[in-house]
Amino acid sequence: MRTSQYLLSTLKETPASAEVISHQLMLRAGLVRNLASGLYTWLPTGLRVLKKVENIVREEMQRAGVNEVLMPMVQPADLWEESGRLNDYGPELLRLNDRHKRPFVLGPTHEEVITKLVANELSSYKQLPLSLFQIQTKFRDEIRPRFGVMRGREFLMKDAYSFHLEQECLAKTYQKMFDAYCRIFDRLGLNYRSVLADTGSIGGDASHEFHVLADSGEDDIAFSDVSNFAANVEKAEALAPTNERKEPTQTLTKIATPHVKSINDVVSFLNVDIKTTIKTLLVCGIENEQGETPIVALVLRGDHQLNEVKAEHLAQISSPLTFATDEQVLTVANCNVGSIGPVGLNIDIVVDRSAAQLSDFICGANENGQHLSGVNWQRDCSAIKIADLRNVVAGDPSPCGQGKIVIKRGIEVGHIFQLGTKYAEAMNCSVLNEGGRNQTLTMGCYGIGVSRIVAAAIEQNHDKYGIKWPSAIAPFQVAIVPMNMAKSARVKETAEALYEQLNQAGIEVLFDDRKERPGVMFADHELIGTPLLLIVGERNLDAQQVEVKNRLTGEKSLLAISEVMSLFN
RNA sequence: CGGUGAUUAGCGCAGCUUGGUAGCGCACUUGGUUUGGGUCCAAGGGGUCGCAAGUUCGAAUCUUGCAUCACCGACCA
Secondary structure, three states: OEHHHOOOOOOOOOOOOOOOHHHHHHHHOOOEEEEEOOEEEEOHHHHHHHHHHHHHHHHHHHHOOOEEOOOOOEEEHHHHHHHOHHHHOHHHOOEEEOOOOOEEEEOOOOHHHHHHHHHHHOOEHHHOOEEEEEEEEEEOOOOOOEOHHHEOOEEEEEEEEEEEOOHHHHHHHHHHHHHHHHHHHHHHOOOEEEEEOOOHHHOOOOEEEEEEEOOOOOEEEEEEOOOOOEEEOOOOOOOOOOOOOOOOOOOOEEEEOOOOOOHHHHHHHHOOOHHHEEEEEEEEEOOOOOOOOOEEEEEEEOOOOEOHHHHHHOOOEOOOOOEOOHHHHHHHHOOOOOOOOOOOOOOEEEEEHHHHOOOOEEEEOOOOOEEEEEEOEOOOEOOOEEEOOEOOOOOOEOOOOOOEEEEEEEEEEEEEEEEEOHHHHHOOOEEEOOOOOEEEOEEEEEEEEHHHHHHHHHHHOEEOOEEOOOHHHOOOOEEEEEOOOOOOHHHHHHHHHHHHHHHHOOOOEEEOOOOOOHHHHHHHHHHHOOOEEEEEOHHHHOOOEEEEEEOOOOOEEEEEHHHHHHHHO
16 A cells, blocks of 8 residues: 555644543544544544454454354344343433334344344254354443543444353353453453453353453453452452451440541541441332332441442342432431431341441441441341442452452453343243253353454553554554655665565555655654554665664664565565 | 533634634645755635524624533442
């Protein structure tokens, strides 16, 4: 490709709307352009990278024996009615009507469509197991699109689905997919980790996420500093303290705490250690037969944070987690938020393991402007349940039993689930088994965020000059940068000959034939991140040499023109 | 969904307080100059100042409404 025929579209200045480095560089290097919130056009350079990622994913899926299909992005709402997700999925699901007023949705994922397909196509256990994948645009009406293509509303995803008669077989395919994912991220040249994940609303038995480690990531990952344990913080268990709870030494005392509303207020007003305080959160429970929603109290140590996923998993808590309204709080606790405490509270109380370990602690008194000190479980408040409710924090013992927790940020680029029979049951997806009986299939699903990987790769591979592509996904393998080609016939001839030769060899080469000063060209190619530059100039032509510059290492060396092809062996 | 801020040329911004129909840098066009790290000089093109209404002789500027974009929050005990 010649730059004179190519939409380079690099920018000198950073558009004000771009926050993270990958978004800034994707705009500056001319990879994408914003159309509307969360919607992006892929320009030629960006599309080249996207296709590279896509092809690596495709090759590894095929190697793992997964069949490629392509399903519609627009799906009948009926299908979603059938699976029950039309209501469950919420406002992220974009709904629309066709000219006949028939309801449709834009597919945020394709479990319904694929399960329906397989239900129609398969009839015998002999056709199992079967795995299918597609690489396709998804649409999720994100509450807050941000960071460019990292969290766009429309994005490219590889989604795969496997179908099995037995859990055992699913587990095997799951492992195979896990291995395929490792190969994919290895080939992409990314620094990634597989981590234990929550199965979320999808349910199922096992789930792993694949995260690219980067400070701009939106997820917290908990690692052990000793073993290879890694889990999403949503999932990581906070172990119960091992030491015995201390006996009460203080008497229960009410203290006036005017205008004290938050834990931080309590700590500074009373000048106490935050670890001697607890906070009480009121949330909605499961609706009972009378159609009433009971309120449940969740109790945490002051310095700990509620893990919503863990809370939602509790039998008596409604999902999604909903906090009690101010009116409900007043009814239940006789006070406003900020003064709630477990003592004397006449509702279900679930206490986090760490909070349950405290003695002589401080909490709200269920009376505005009042707190209690010297509070002790059992003596002052006995009807409690204990559960793991909090996020792990750095320094906690690792749930694997070895080492301490370290927390790092990650960008979720892959997620695999053992789904079980949820969709197969809903969509009536079954085959005849060996005994001639109908048997519902069990499923796995496996996603990779193809467009997100492009952004994640940049987060991990850049410097102050621009992008440093891992060579597997670079838009071009090499750029020819001629010095003053307009004035030097020799330079022009040499550059043209090299271009011809590289093209013949099938190497992706960008020939910078613009009439620009050297500095402009160098800056553009460094921004775009082409791994190799071939610099052709009068200076080295007498010796029949070109200069080779490596974008990743910054190394420069001279190479005989006749030896250029040796760079690509 | 809540809060905050923004919207003036392709991009980055100034002008608004104190109303008199727009300016800077980059980019772009033309000519010259320069040519191994974003040359320099000169001339030029491009904006119904997000949209709508209002106040006024007169609105980018004041008022109101709307739209879009961005950031923060959605943990409050």
